[in-house]
Amino acid sequence: MNPDNVTRNLRALWRADRIIADIRLRHMLVGLGLKAFAALFAAFGMLMLELAAYFALVQIWSAIVSAAVLGLFNFVVAAIILLVATRPPRSSDLELANEVHSSAIDALQVEVQALHGEIRGAFHHPLDGILPSLILPLIRIALRGLKSTKAAPGAPHPDAG
Numbered sequence: 001m002n003p004d005n006v007t008r009n010l011r012a013l014w015r016a017d018r019i020i021a022d023i024r025l026r027h028m029l030v031g032l033g034l035k036a037f038a039a040l041f042a043a044f045g046m047l048m049l050e051l052a053a054y055f056a057l058v059q060i061w062s063a064i065v066s067a068a069v070l071g072l073f074n075f076v077v078a079a080i081i082l083l084v085a086t087r088p089p090r091s092s093d094l095e096l097a098n099e100v101h102s103s104a105i106d107a108l109q110v111e112v113q114a115l116h117g118e119i120r121g122a123f124h125h126p127l128d129g130i131l132p133s134l135i136l137p138l139i140r141i142a143l144r145g146l147k148s149t150k151a152a153p154g155a156p157h158p159d160a161g
Contacts, residue, residue: 002111005107006108006111009107009108009111010104010108012103012104013101016098016101016104017101019097020094020097020098020101023091023093023094031085034081034084034085035082035085038078038081038085042081046074053070053073054066054067054070057069057070
């Protein structure tokens, strides 16, 4: 596990998430502005059109049928405006940021798996890390033990001095 890789991947992930959040926030603000404009447009423009249409339709139909037709027309126009305002963003910046985000997540997962393997190896085989440093002293002790058993029982130990 390389700490530089982890740091680099975390920075890339942070930047990609900031870009994604910024793009989505801008899209939401534009959508909110469009919805507010649509509501304002619907309130004033439709009032005048409805008034004119109502007076024209009353000449042909009854007052009730004229009002119902104009109400239905208002619902259709409002639905069209809401469909336009709620379209998802089709930005290449968002696609690029999502790709960077995915690659940073993948790289971090690889680093975490490597760290997990190192930790698991250290706990499953604790002597693997200690054994190389203990081999040489253990060999020396074993050789001293063999030399002392080969020496005569009454002879002094070769290292004793």
